[in-house]
Amino acid sequence: xxxxxxxxxxxxxxxxxxVMAAASRDVYGNASSVHGAGQLARQHLERSRxxxxxxxxxxxxxxxxxxxxxxxxxxxxxxxxxxxxxxxxKHVITTTIEHPAVLETCRQLEREGVDVTYVGVGAxxxxxxxxxxxxxxxxxxxxxxxxxxxxxGAIQPIAELGALVRRRRESGQRIYLHSDxxxxxxxxxxxxxxxxxxxxxxxxxKIFGPKGIGGLFVRKGTPVHAIQxxxxxxxxxxxxxxxxxxxxxxxxxxxxYARPTPSLLARPARITLKAEILQRTPERREKxxxxxxxxxxxxxxxxxxxxxxxxxxxxxxRGIATSTGSACSSGSIEPSPVLLAIGRTREEARSSVRFSFxxxxxxxxxxxxxEAVIASTHQLRKSVRQEHRLVEV
Ligand code: PLP
Numbered sequence: 001x002x003x004x005x006x007x008x009x010x011x012x013x014x015x016x017x018x019v020m021a022a023a024s025r026d027v028y029g030n031a032s033s034v035h036g037a038g039q040l041a042r043q044h045l046e047r048s049r050x051x052x053x054x055x056x057x058x059x060x061x062x063x064x065x066x067x068x069x070x071x072x073x074x075x076x077x078x079x080x081x082x083x084x085x086x087x088x089x090k091h092v093i094t095t096t097i098e099h100p101a102v103l104e105t106c107r108q109l110e111r112e113g114v115d116v117t118y119v120g121v122g123a124x125x126x127x128x129x130x131x132x133x134x135x136x137x138x139x140x141x142x143x144x145x146x147x148x149x150x151x152x153g154a155i156q157p158i159a160e161l162g163a164l165v166r167r168r169r170e171s172g173q174r175i176y177l178h179s180d181x182x183x184x185x186x187x188x189x190x191x192x193x194x195x196x197x198x199x200x201x202x203x204x205x206k207i208f209g210p211k212g213i214g215g216l217f218v219r220k221g222t223p224v225h226a227i228q229x230x231x232x233x234x235x236x237x238x239x240x241x242x243x244x245x246x247x248x249x250x251x252x253x254x255x256x257y258a259r260p261t262p263s264l265l266a267r268p269a270r271i272t273l274k275a276e277i278l279q280r281t282p283e284r285r286e287k288x289x290x291x292x293x294x295x296x297x298x299x300x301x302x303x304x305x306x307x308x309x310x311x312x313x314x315x316x317x318r319g320i321a322t323s324t325g326s327a328c329s330s331g332s333i334e335p336s337p338v339l340l341a342i343g344r345t346r347e348e349a350r351s352s353v354r355f356s357f358x359x360x361x362x363x364x365x366x367x368x369x370x371e372a373v374i375a376s377t378h379q380l381r382k383s384v385r386q387e388h389r390l391v392e393v
Contacts, residue, residue: 002365005321006206007150007183007298007356013208016252020210023245031242041244048247052215055258056200057191064216065247066201091115091139095127096341097154098146102180103337106144115139125154125342125393126293129161136168136175143177147184147195151325151338151354152393153298155188162196176222182206182214186257186359187295198222204246209253213246260296261359269357269366270299274392276370277301281377297357300325302344302391306380308352309333314376315353320369323354339393352393 003011012020023044029037031045045065053060094106096118106116117135121127127145136143143165148155158179165177178199184190186207192200199222203214218224303311308324315322325336335349344352355369 002320002361002368004355004357004361004365004369005323006358007354008323009205009211010208010358012210012249013253013256015256016209016249019252020245020249023248027244027248031244041242044244045242045247048244048251051251051254052202053217055185055190055254056202056215056217057193058217062218062220064218065242065250066214066216091117091137092142092144093117093119093132093135093140094144095119095121095146095156097121097125097149097152097338098144099150099180099182102144102146121154121341123343125149125152125338127156129157129164132161133164136164138173140173140175143175144180145177146180146182147190147200148181148188148295149338150183151298151336152300152342153183153295155184155293155295158195158197165198166196174223176219183295183298186260187297188260190258192217192219204250204253207253207257209257210246210249213243213250215250215254257359268296269361270297270355270392272366273299273355273370273373274301277373277377280370280374299355299357300339300352300393301355302339302348302352302393303377303380304348304351304391306351306377308350310380311353311373311376314380315372318372318376320372323356324352325349325354342393344393348391 027041027044029035029039029041031038031041033039033041046060049063049065050060052065053063056063090113092106092109092114094102094116098106103118106118110116119127119131119135132143132145143161145156145158145161147158156179158177161179162177165175168175176198177196178201179195179197181190181200182203183206185202190200190202197217198219200217201214202216203209205211312322312324325338333350335344335346336352339349339352340346357366
């Protein structure tokens with residue numbers, strides 16, 4: 001199987017699996033226990049925390065080792081919610097292209113009486129900081145904007161938003177910036193100081209580490225209150241016996257994979273893919289868009305007149321893993337909300353395929369992919385006589 005779905009997840013790198021297996025075997029104590037086995041576990045956990053902090057350019061004290069699934073949900077609830085309850089403030093700003101982990105939590109906050117503004121991003125997929133500023137209110141407690149989008153790879157101007165939020169805070173407003181950095185790590189440089197974020201979430205399974213565990217940066221002074229109770233772990237933010245082998249997994253994957261991959265940056269496979277398809281099929285390039293600041297590994301192509309699902313299945317039958325942003329809901333294929341948010345029609349959104357490359361994809365793999373995409377395009381087009389257009393979104 002050739003794997004081009006690294007934005008969905010990555011495999012656990014062999015050396016990461018090895019350190020995790022060794023830690024599961026040898027470091028079995030409860031990190032809260034006072035005996036030697038517990039203290040050994042504590043030391044290992046803290047060492048992992050230091051490594052995660054190093055890659056975020058943060059102090060270890062500011063890093064929380066978190067269960068991945070709770071991370072974004074928790075942040076929105078704990079920062080926004082605690083302030084809201086305390087100060088009776090009721091406004092959160094986010095964008096229309098966030099991951100469901102953020103969007104659905106915002107919808108739940110709305111049901112609980114919080115005002116949420118979903119700022120649009122336009123055709124580029126990039127939010128305009130001025131637009132965020134226009135929506136700020138004295139009651140805004142949280143701005144949550146992802147660092148990089150999982151479907152189209154658009155990189156958001158987080159540093160500008162960081163400066164904006166900081167200015168507001170300096171003028172007395174209790175307001176914080178969260179960024180979902182899950183797709184950024186390993187693909188672009190991440191430095192929480194340069195970004196000026198107050199909360200930043202990252203995950204191990206996108207950088208060849210284990211699933212179910214991630215790192216959360218919390219800037220000093222940012223109000224963080226648990227939404228789960230029954231333990232004093234992780235400075236009372238996340239109760240539950242710490243997952244020391246998992247933390248070893250993040251440590252090893254951060255050390256080896258948290259920095260951007262030079263080979264992907266040197267000649268992004270996505271450019272080769274698009275150029276070859278345009279050259280070797282009757283596809284016609286749509287009017288060129290402004291050059292978008294995007295992840296080097298992510299290519300989302302719309303094949304007009306072809307179902308994205310059919311393309312993904314056809315490629316799968318050829319031994320190639322890719323994905324669509326569409327989700328199956330109640331038996332029908334729902335188009336990707338991200339593509340709709342950037343102005344694509346439902347039909348166009350259903351024609352998209354996401355290719356997300358990883359550091360172990362070779363040039364040979366990319367060439368095999370190109371041949372397969374071209375063959376699938378011809379095969380799927382035989383039944384539909386449509387105008388041929390290829391669009392990178
Ligand atoms: N945020 C983004 C942008 C993602 O791409 C993903 C995973 O695909 C997540 C968050 C992770 O969500 P979860 O906490 O459900 O693993």
